[in-house]
Structures are given as structure tokens and as C-alpha cells.
Amino acid sequence: MVNTPDKVSPLADLAMPNRPAGRQPQVELSERLCDSLVQVQAWPGTMAKVHKAISDVTGTRPAKGHAAALKGPVCIMPAGPGRYLIEDETENLEIRLRAAIGAHLGAVTGLTHGRVVVAIRGEKAAWVLASGIAINFDPSAFPVGDVRLTHHHDIGVTIHRTAEDAFDLYVFTSFARGFWHWISTAAEEVGYSVG
Amino acid sequence: MRITCPWCGERDHQEFTYRGDAAAKRPAMSDESIEAHQAYVYDRENPDGAHRELWNHTGGCRKHLVVTRNTLTHQITLCEPIGPWAKRLKAAAK
Amino acid sequence: MSGFRLNLRDGVGTAIDSASTVTFIFDGKSYEGLRGDSLASALIANGISIVARSFKYHRPRGIFTAGSEEPSALVTLRKGGRTEPNIRATEVELYDGLIASSQNAWPSVDFDLMAVNQLPGKAFSAGFYYKTFMGPKMAGNRTTQFWWLCEQLIRRAAGLGKGAELPDPDRYGRMNAFCDLLVVGSGAAGLAAAELAANSGASVILCEERALAGGALTSAPDFIDGQLARDWAADKCRQLVSHANVRLLTRTTVQSYFDDNTFMAVERVADHVPTPAKGQVRQRAWNIRAKSAVFATGALERPIVFPGNDKPGVMLADAVRRYAVEYGAAPGKQVVVFTNNDSGWLAARDIARTGVVVAAIVDVRPDVSDVARGAGEDSRAKVFLGSAVTRAKGFRTLSAIEISAYNELTGKVGDTRDTMGCDCLAVSGGWSPAFHLTSQQGTKPVWDAELQAFLPGNPTQKWHGAGAMCGEMGLQAALETGAAAAEAALSEAAVPAGVADIPVVDGDRIDFAPAPVFEIYTGKKSFVDLQHDVTADDVRLAHREGFVSVEHLKRYTTMGMATDQGKTSNLTGLAIMARARDLPIPEVGTTRFRPPYTPTALGAIAGELYGHLKPDRLTPMHDWHVANGASMYANGLWSRPESYNRPGESVEQAYIREARAVRAGVGLVDVSTLGKIDVQGPDAAEFLNRVYSNGFAKLPVGKARYGLMLREDGFLFDDGTTWRLDEHRFLMTTTTAGAGRVMEHLEYHLDVVWPDLKVAIASVTDEWAGVAVAGPKSREVLKACIKGVDVSDKGLPFMGVREGMINGVRVLVARLSFSGERAYEVYCGAGWGQALWDSLLKAGETFDVVPYGLEALSTLRIEKGHVAGPELNGRTTPLDLGLGGMVSNKKNFVGAALLKRSAFHEAGRLQLVAIKSTDGQKIVGGGHLVKGSLENPGESEGHTTSTCFSPELNCYISLAMLKQGTARHGERLFATSPIRNRHVAVEVVSPHMVDPEGGRMRG
Amino acid sequence: MTRYSAFSILTNALRGNRDWTPAWRKAEPKAGYDVIIVGGGGHGLATAYYLASVHGVTNVAVVEKGYLGSGNIGRNTTIVRSNYRLPANSDFYEKSMQLWRGLSHELNYNVMFSPRGVLNLAHTPGQMDTYAERGNQMRLNGIGAELLDRDQVARLNPGLDVNGSARFPVVGGLLQPEAGNARHDAVAWGYARGADKLGVDILENTEVTGFLKEGGKIVGVQTRRNGEQADIRAQKVGVAVAGSTGRVMKLAGVDRLPIESTVLQAFVSESIKPIIPTVTTFGAGHLYVSQSDKGGLVFGGNIDYYNSYASRGNLPVWEEVTSELVAMFPNFARLRLLRSWGGIMDMSMDGSPIITTGPVDGMFLNAGWCYGGFKATPASGWCFAHTIAQDKPHDLNAAFTLDRFKDGRPIDELGAGPTPWYH
């Protein structure tokens, strides 16, 4: 039996922990490895059943509005009408969800390899993000726990606000280096470390 | 311009892709006449004033919406959901 | 040399730090200034009066204003890649080591030879270019050459400063901001507005162009709530920034007002220091979306036009006051004030208070108010009422003026009353509200007869004017209207406003209404637009020639088109035209202001995009390609290997070797860039059947099919294979370049056209890495490494799709062929892409597997006659490309109806063929097919699309579109490329040059 | 009317410039004309001029709703070229080039036609081949074209970033040496003056508010002038209103056309000394730039996509064009934008113009100019005048009919399909 090799991230060589000398960095960038990411799309009439199926598989249900539902390693993020991005540690999430949600209830698409998660945290995290992303990061408009779908120029980004000063950014894999280049350049102004 | 996506909320129009006049309706699959397709593909009313038009929220949820916008002032008066989810989104908005 | 530094004391030099000197260089000479100085105030303090030359006549120009409306004092700042031409000295904050130089003058500003342009004077009147330089009439193209020559000379003489030759080393940034209320301007009105909003809990952004907030308050002698105006302003700012919901941005000009209250403001983050700190941006563009806005942008003083009015030394009255009060820099030893309104008298008083001699006050009005009279007495100036300055005299700079009797009603100039020595004339012709931002939005300004000025007009978006910007010139009124505007704005932003606490002003109360006098006409040369050298006579000439609409006046004379956009001159020019036409000013109209408010660095608008325009898109195997000698090729945003060049090998040698190796053995190519779309749902098959021209409904599970997608107008849109993974689940592939637009095409049809279809699509381009294994030995390679798949022809037939494992990696394998050989596409999760690539390479070692790039890929498909991007050029139909068999006539699909149009079925269309070089010469890209010689080629009968050397046929070949090509196989033509000086004899052949029966790929 | 020359300028200057007369008369409308041209833009004025000068039809009025030249003729980036790929376009625009070359003399008005060269930059070898293909087509049609390599491009445009490390490295370019610029306003004024001299009435501030119809045939126009309504009759009415085509044709009862109106923005920087000699276009985006005689960099890029009749642009296009401009010329980053403005484009479904008889009896239509109608001005006027005078198109505009959409003969230079904002 051959072991499955490790997934290789395009940021493997870039997101190396590093703390610059001198100035106190005001944000920390890092890559957060994501073991399993699946998109689920319900049909308009099957929302409730899909919620149930998700809950059967992951142990938790999608939250209301634009909030992510969190339970242990599971994170269910709203990603459009009837659509969710579900993250979990287990590798066969896609298979289990597909088994629970047949074509009559919805569609299940594996995206584990399709996104890279960049995490940013620190006092100036929102400032750095706002320098390239045109959504309102004020906590009153974007509360902790909420998810936003947006883009940075050509790069689609799903943003999960995990704390007042921390965000997980789900970025398309092929663009991950371009995105890292942008965010690290933007963060130079306030000083950053890589965690 | 700021467009209100029925699902994502208000965003810069830069997040959306313009898809043109919402009045252009594709003939049914049963209709194979050249004339009907001709009108759908090429003829536009191009009004000066209220224009119902399609935008795709490609930088967000990737759903289409119908925007009513004045072509003289760029003022947007209505953003409506369209597509399979339209009914639910409308209901949610209420 | 008449300006000097005053004795700095309380109330003189309020904006500068007398204790800290700063050294700067102007035109190569070193000078001293004080911290807080602007370059202009420092030049004044150093007695420098000529700082620039005008655009057309190269006349000496001095400093005219104290702000961003400056028309005259343009200099070049800094050096090398940081060189910045046309910078207004009035806006530059002095820093130690600043380097500035004058421009548009040779050899120097003091003595400029180009001033000969003045000699023909009247011949260089408005519009003279249009009337001459046409040159002699000559044959053919040569007719234009005379103008072409003149133009070169004119272009060299025109222009202002010189741009940098090196790249700008600095960075630019952007910030996206949102607020309930944007307040523009931090004068009394703006501060009052911001305060009310801040106290109401609204989120507020307050932008101030200058480094110091306070607007007119910074030099006003008035008291507010018992506090000196500038102290009150400073206190207010301190209070404001203590609110978490308020952001005060100084050095930030709101430049542009776009739809839905979107603004672009530019913050000059590091222009007041020698170079930006590490990581710091030079400027930052703030893209602000405000629920509502208060414009408290003040008013701009305007001059009175009179003969000689462009002499250095003639300045705006308020500017003279500000230099004296704020910077302690006296622009002259003997100041005369020339005015048509009371504000000039107050300026005279405030100037005199700083210790500068105000020799006279000249007012066109026969009588003035008591306040003015009192201020006049305080200033100890000689007073000339019912008088005008009829001439400014002096060699190069102002040395004296002529004062004559003046009848403000008739405009008649009477006897000369006095000639008075003076080196600074402070002029006030009234105030024009700064409504540039609202004009940008298309709001039509309205005329106010009393103020003799245009006011902003009625809002068409969510903004409110306050203070001098809307004609409320007094300080008390500014405070009141500021609060009122904020209240109205907050209600729009749905924030309940608190109660305004309006401070009380103790100070001058004057009537700002000026006498309607814009020009003192004596027949001598006087200037309207100081930068563009537009004279009052030019305006009258335009009138005579029929360019009477303001917009024609502007374009014919170029009035208001200079870098200041006529901030201090437009109204005057307009008034002169109105008088010539004998119409009231409002009937002549006014030109439209356009964004930006002041000239804005292109780098700042590009913001974070300066330097890296677009992100790279990379496949998981990118690093391997680069490390293994691949030259990379841009394909949209993607970067792909062109060929893997061995040492000493050219790209052509490399791709021929690679292609040969594939046909003989086996090769690997990274196809991860292909667009991949997951299509699922009970109606997925039906959906595909509608968007593809060939049938998909009956595609069995475990099979792939090549599909053609048309646009609704019948032309080809994209192609690719779609794999049926299970009953309701398909994996669609698209061309690399077409992925995005195919996705949108599908989304459109699902949302808008057939919303009742239960289909979900998702882009999975980034999810899957893809490797094509091609060549007769491809099966052996696969067999050596794949688990769980029977790779025999039966187990995995042509177009079959299977799932398996390669070295622990789950893969999808489809037996597809672009090359015409037996081949497989193997997909796996992108994170394992490199692992898969390594496994396949390893498995292929014994078969001499080679990696191959885009060039070889394309060679193989050209030999095979498979179409790709160059053939799918948006102007071809399936019929043109010999793919008519893939157009179903059993069903309707997107493009079916319009494909039936007559023109698509006519003879004479360009059709796909291939050509072979018959004389061994290379067929270069971009050729045309002709019958004639290189010298006399005749008409184009078609063109090449995809060209290569064919290792299989051992000659140069190309796919081509040829008129009626299908019927012309065997014909001899020439592939001509006159632009590359090539002319190759070719034979037209069928595009299916290799294995036309397809035996090799079907196996 | 004074003939313009260096001599007349000098003699007039000596007399204090008092004797100059209006460039064109402020005509009063007559009750009727042989031909009325709606729209006092470049195309309308050129049409009137050629009707009078080539076809001897002088009883003509040009009816313009605003000031003369207030439309796109007065707000374009002034690029004049004929580097087209498709035969119909190539022939037509080359005719225009020929007229441009003699225009200043013909009109006795310096339109400052400046054949400084138009350079399209290429960023991949594939793009070079595409350009070669177009260049060869031009050569075969007798139009000058040169393919330049990277060094030649660099020599031509010193500030250009030809570094291999650029995000989209320049590999070469296609140059049409005889293409260039002309002075936008001068073209309008020159044609107006020329037409006026031949007897054409130019009616400014006169808006067409409706059409007079008799038995389904157009027989004149209704106008509003200085707030007053007046009917003016005409044997034939030509419509050349560019961005306003949709609204004006609606007045004639034509509700739908293969045209959509959108904003195109243009930009000008502050004046600087000569810094780029040619018109240069960026090949990895959409950006064209040249330097005006005054010294301003005049540039533009994409349209604002959505339908609009407001001559006011949006911020994303600012960001896009400036970033492309500074990517191409990193030494321009500190130069400053002086002004931007918008014009309304009559975007046709295939990106090519319409010059045709009809679509209503008695009417002729000239429209669909998209980004590129300035360079077409002389040929468009010339062909439209022919079409009106002869009641049928000239060979040069025979392909530019409305029928082409019905028959499947779009003239689609970019192959972008029936999506106007892709052209």
C-alpha cells in the first residue's frame, strides 16, 4: 500500500515563518493548511434536506445569513444562494457528502486542491485587506464570524472573519502566489511577520 | 456605481460583469426561426432613461441580477434577483 | 528681488517654526527656508520673484496664489526617476534638501531666449495654428510633410516641464473606505459639519487638501467662542480625531466624484519628505464610498484683468495676506491693494498688521462700507475710490502701477491720478465658490447676481454644500451652514443627528458682493489665463470669429485648459465674452469642470497596480518547468512552458525534438491550464445538449466527448472534451483562454435563459492538475504506474474515462488525443500535481519519456489538423473548419438558428486547409496565400493560422483559411509575408496530414 | 471670407486682428432644404461638405443641437489609422487616409494631420504573428506596415519598458508609419467653414425633436431652436448623430437597432516636453496613448461597458488605463492626469459602422462608429454624401448596411461577436 503523498501548496516556499528584525510588525501572515474543502449546492426546493444531510455528515448545520457555522474542525461557510463551502479535517468529506446529497438534492464539488487559505491577523489586518479589497471591513458591516465573497482584481477571494483582527482568505490555488505577493507587499507598510 | 446584489449586498459595480439588456429574451428551444433569434441577438432598444439590464456578480456569488438603471443619470432604482433562486431571494428580502 | 522675511512674532508666521531652518536648492543655488514654509513662501522670503515662464510667450511669471489654484509658479521637483514637472510651488512643503528647478525656459527663467515668441505677438493670437503651416501642396503623402516639420518644432517649444526618463522608484497605494459622511474641506464649514456628525456617532471622513487643517481660519483674525480662529480650528481637529468614528486626512485632495457617491481622494503620504520610508507608499488613492457628503470646499479669489497684469509681483490679495500672516513672508516692500469688494480692504489691514507697508488701496467703487473704510484706516494706506489700476509697469517684474479714475458703471477709464512705485499688487476681484466636485457630477451651476459668481446648483446625488462653497461667505454663516449641511446629510445616511451647538463669531462682518468689474480695458495687453497666455484680446478675437459659445471660446483660445483648469481665470474670460456679446453672464454659460480637481499622479490612480499590473497564474508544476530549462510563455495570465531547451538548443530545435519523441515514443505535457468546469444535476445532460452543437444527451457514463460550443450568432465560441463521470455529473474542459468566458456563458444560460434546469456548475480549473501522456508508448507508461485501471483497449477504449491511483494519488484518466497518437489525460488534485508529474516521468524513464511544451503540443495538433485558438478566431463557423459533422440537425442548440443564415452557406468562404512548403523554406506566422510573386503578390486568398515545422512530414506546414479551400487541395500557391520579406511556394493539402483515419489514436 | 495663410495672419496682426470674420455664418433656418443632415459632428459636417463640393448639392442644412463639435468629434483621442484586417474596413479606412492627407489644403484649414505612426505593441510571439497577418493584409492592400522587433520598438519609444522582466514583456510591434493624429476641433471647424463657404447652412443650438412624415416617407424635421419649435422640410434627411443614434432614430419610429450607447472616457495629462513620438497601444490590455501638440499625453482604453447616455465615466476604467499606461511607461508614474471626460459611443453589434440608405424612406443613416469614427470622418462624409446624392451606397460602403446582420455578414474585426462592449 503506497501512502498518499502530501499536498504541496504553491506557497510552500513563500509562507515560511519569519520575523523581521527591527520594527514591531503589525500583522502576521500565514498559510493555514486545509485538509478538505467541499462545495455543496442545493436546489431551490431542497434546502432543508441539504441542511440535514450536511448536518448528518459534519455534525453541524449551516448558520443563518452570512455567518459561518463552526464546530470543532468543521466550518460551513455560505457561498451563494443555497451554496456552502465546507471545510473539515477528514479527507473523504466529498465522498460522504455526495453519498448523503444525491443529485436529486444538490451538487457536491470537491475543492480541497482548488483553494489555498491565507490567514492574516493583527491590529492592522483590516487595514491591509482594505488596501486591495473593496468591501467594508468595519465590524458593524462585517461582523466576526461572517463570510464575504469578493475579489482582489483578478483573484476571487472568500473571506472569513475569524476574529475582530483575524481573517481566513480562501484564494484560488493558481493565483495563490500572486495573491501572496500582493498582500505581503501591502503589509510592508505596517510591517509583517510570517507565522 | 454601487450595485446591490440580492445575496451579497451592496458592492462596487466593478465586482459585476455587465450582460446587457434584460429585455432580450432568447426564443424557446422549440423556436428555430432565424428572425426570432436575429432580434434576440442583434436588436436593442437602447433607451435613454430607465434600462433593465443584466449583471453577473462574477466577483462575488456569481449569480445574475436585473438592475434597473437610468442611462441618463446612472441612477439605480432596483436590483432584482433572477434565476432559480429568485423567488427565495425575494422572499428573504421581505 | 523684493520679497523678504518679516520679523516673526505672535500673529506673523503662524504656520512656521522660526527656530528650524531648512536648506533647499532652486535652479542650482542653495537657499534657506523655515520648517512649515511652502516652496513658494520660501522663494518669496528669499526675494525670488521670477519662478517660471509662461506657456506660449515665455513671459516671466511669479507666484500668484497661495494654494492649489496657482496658474503661474510651476517648477520641476526632484531628480532622476523622481523628477516631477509642473509642480505648483505654492503646494510644495519645504523639506531639507529639496531640489526644485524652473522649467520651460532657456537658458534661465531670468533670461529666457524663447521669449522671442512675444515679438510676433499679435500674429500668435488665438487660433493662428489653424490658419497657417499648411505648406505647399504636393503630391500624395508629401502634402502633409510641411506641417509635420513645423509640428516637430512647435512640439518642442510647447509643453511645460520635462518628464522623468527613468522609472519611478516609489510605490503607490490604495485604500477602500466607507463612511456615512464624507466632509471635503476643513474650514469653518467643514469642521462644523464634521463635528456634528462625529457627535452623532456617524462614521466620518474629513479630507483636507492642505497639510494644516482649518481653511481660511488659519489666517483669520476673528475669534470663535472667544478663541482665536486658528486655535479654535486646532482644538476642533484634536477633538475630532479623538472620536473612533472620525478619520481626518490632511494632505488629501478629493479629486473626483463618481456615481453613487464614490470618490477618489489622493493622500500625499510622503511628498513632504525627501523619500518615502521603507514600505511606505508615496501617495495613496482613497476610494471612498460615502452615504452622503458635505462639500465645504470654500471659494477661490479671482483677479481683475488690467494691462500688464501678468507681471511677477501681481498677486491675489488673500494670497498676499496668507504669505504675510501664515508664513511671515512679505511678497513686497510696497504693497498696493486693488479691489472691487470689501474683502480686499480686510486683506490690506491684515497685511499691514504684519508690518508690511500697504501704500494704497484702489477700489473701483466710488463708495465703500464703513467696515472697509475702517480697515483702510487701520492699514494706513492711501485710498483711491472710483479708481482702477490701469497699468502694471516694470522690467520683468512689477515696479510701479498707474492709477486712473474709473467709472464702474460704464467701464470708462478716466485721467491718470497717480503713478505709484510698488513691488506687489494685491488684487481682489471677488470670490468664486469652489463647486468643482458637483460640476464633475454634471450639476449645472446657477448665477448669483449679487456675488457675481456661479453657485453650485441643485444636487443630483447625495451631497450638501456648506460655507463659501455655496456662497455663504461669512464665517458665522460658514459655521451655521456647515452644521445644517451635516444634519441634512445625516438624515440621508439614516443617522439621527444630535443637536448642533453653533459657536459664536466675533470678527468682521462684511458684504462680499463685489462691483461687477472684471476687466479694466485700455486697449493694452492684459492676460486672462496666465498660464496659457490667453489675453483679453484673444477672447474678443474669438468673438469676432464666431467662437462665441463658452465651450468654443475655451477650445479656440485654450483658456482654462492649462494645468490650473482656469480656477482663477474662467469667470473673468467668460465675463469679457459676455460683454462682447452684450449678454448677461449666465446666458453665456460656463464650461464644465471635469475630474480630477487638481492634476493627479498617474501612479497614484494606478495605486497598488503600479508595478504589478496583473497577477501571475501558475500551474502546480511551474517550478519544475522552470528548473528544467523551459522557456515560459504567457497565455492570458497563465505562464506555460514553451519548450524545454537543452543547452545550446533553440526553441525550434527543442520543439522539433520533443514532437518527434512523442510520435516515436512518449511525452508528457502539463495541461493544467485547460478550463475545467464541474457540471452536475439531474438536467446536466440536457443542458450540455443545448450548449454544444453536437449531441451529449446520450453520452455514456465513463466516456468523454469532444464538443463544439457556438455563440448564438452561429460562430464558433469554444471547444473541448466533456467527461461523463456519472449519470448526473460531468467534467467539462475548455480552452485555456476561453475558460472564463465559457463559465459566464453557461451561468448566463442557467440563470437567465433556462432557470428551470436543475444544473449546478463550478469552476474546478484550480482543483485539478492535468498531464497529457501522449505517444505510442503512452499506454506502457500508464500501465507501469496506474492502479485500479485496466489500460487495455478494451478496459480503457478511445474516449474512455476511468478513475485510478498512481503512487497513492487518486487520478482521473481519459483516453483523449490532441496529438493524434494514442494518448491519455491524467488529472489529479492540484496539490499532487507535481507528485503525479514525477510519477509519470519515473514510469516513463524506460521509454525515454520527454516533457514537451506548448510549441510541440501545437506542432502535433497542426500535423493532425486539430483546430485551436488561432482557428477559433470568432469569425469561423464549424462548417468553415470542416466540422460540419459536429453540428446536429436533430436538436436545437445555442447558435443553431443563426447558423442557418445564407452567408454561412455561400461559396467563397474561407475554409480550413493545410499547406506544405514545397521549396523547403520556412513558412513564417501571419502569412497570406496568394498566386503572385513577392513583388506582385496579387490579392489575398486566405491566410495562415498555425504554423510549424512538421517532423513527421519533414517540411514546414501550416493550417490556413483559404477561399473555398476544401475544393482546392493540390493547388500550388505562395504563402507570402511581405512584412517579413518571405515568400514560400506551398501546396494546399487536407488539414488531416498525419494519420487521417485516426488509427493511431483510436488504437 | 478671408483665406487663411501666413500672409493673412501677418497683415491682420498689423491691423490689430480686427478684420477677422466668423469662421462660419450664424445661419438662420430656411423653410426647406434639398438635404438636411442631423448632427453637427465630424461626420455630419463632412457629409454636408462633400454633398456640396463633390455632388453640387448646396441647398443643405446641418442641424446641431448644441455647439458645433460638442459631440464625439470634440472629445476623442484623435487617432487616425487604417491598420485593419478585413477588406471592407481596410478599403474604407484607407480612403479616409487619402482624404486626410490633402484635407488641410482642401479646406484651407490646418487640421494638423500628423502622420507620426501608430505602433501596436506585441507581448508574445503569437501576438507578433497575429500582427504580421494584419500587416501583410495591409501590405497586400497597398497600405504601409512594418513589423518591428523589440530593439526597434525601444529606439522609437525611449521610455517604454522593454525589459524581459515586465509583467507583459514587449517583444515587438506593428507600425503603420503613415497613421497618426489630427486635431479634433480643427476637423469640425474646418469642415464647417468649408461647407459654409459652399452655401451650407449650419444651424447650431437647434435640436431635432421629431421627423416630418408623409405617407411613411420622411420629408423633414421638427426642431427646437432657442426654445422655439419649427419644422424644416427636406427632400432627404441624413442622420449622423453618433452616440445619440438610438434616441434620434426612435423619433423616426425606428425603435430597435443593432446599436447600444456606452460611455468611452478619454484622459489628458499635464503638458510636458515631447516624450513619446508615436501613437502607442498596449497589447496586453486596452490602452492607447499619444502626445498632443500642446504636450499633454492623450490616452484612453476600454469603454465603461454598460449602456449610457451620460458623458461621465467611472473609476475602474481610470484604474485600468492608468495602470496599463504606467506598466508600459514606468517613467510616467509621476506625470499627472489633468482632465478626463466621456463621450457617448454608438457601439454596433460587430464593431463596424453602418452607412446606409433607410431604414425609413427618405432617410439615410450613418452610425455605429464605436471607438473609431474620428479617423473615418473624411471617408464617412464622402461615402454618406454619395449614398444620399445617388440614393445608393458607394462600393466603399456597400458592405456597411444593416442587412449584414440579417444575412450573417458581420464585419467583426476582433471576432468578438454580437456583444457591443467587447469590440
Ligand SMILES: Cc1cc2nc3c(=O)[nH]c(=O)nc-3n(C[C@H](O)[C@H](O)[C@H](O)COP(=O)(O)OP(=O)(O)OC[C@H]3O[C@@H](n4cnc5c(N)ncnc54)[C@H](O)[C@@H]3O)c2cc1C
Ligand atoms: C473618448 C473618445 C475617444 C475616441 N477616440 C477615437 C480615436 O482615437 N480615433 C477615432 O478614429 N475615433 C475615436 N473616437 C470615436 C469618434 O470620436 C466618433 O466615432 C466620431 O466622432 C463620431 O462621429 P461624429 O463626429 O459625427 O459624432 P459627434 O461629434 O458625436 O456628432 C454627432 C452630433 O449629433 C448631435 N445630435 C445628437 N442628437 C441630435 C438631435 N436630436 N438634433 C440635432 N443634433 C443632434 C450631437 O450634438 C453631436 O454634435 C473616440 C470617441 C470618444 C468618445
Ligand SMILES: NC(=O)c1ccc[n+]([C@@H]2O[C@H](COP(=O)([O-])OP(=O)(O)OC[C@H]3O[C@@H](n4cnc5c(N)ncnc54)[C@H](O)[C@@H]3O)[C@@H](O)[C@H]2O)c1
Ligand atoms: N479671506 C477672505 O476675505 C474670505 C473670502 C471668502 C470667505 N472667507 C472665509 O472663508 C471661510 C468659509 O469657510 P469655508 O469652510 O466655507 O471655506 P474655507 O476656505 O475656510 O475652507 C475650505 C477648505 O477646503 C479645502 N478644499 C477645497 N477643495 C478641496 C478638495 N477637493 N479636497 C480637499 N480639500 C479641499 C481647502 O484647502 C480649504 O482648507 C470663512 O471663514 C469666511 O469668512 C474669507
Ligand SMILES: Cc1cc2nc3c(=O)[nH]c(=O)nc-3n(C[C@H](O)[C@H](O)[C@H](O)COP(=O)(O)O)c2cc1C
Ligand atoms: C485631443 C484632446 C486634447 C485635450 N487636451 C486638453 C487640455 O490640454 N486641457 C484641457 O483642459 N482639456 C483638454 N481636452 C479636453 C477638453 O477640455 C474637454 O474635456 C473635452 O473636449 C470634452 O468636453 P467636456 O469636458 O466639456 O464635456 C482635450 C480634449 C481632446 C479631445
Ligand SMILES: [Zn+2]
Ligand atoms: Zn452576489
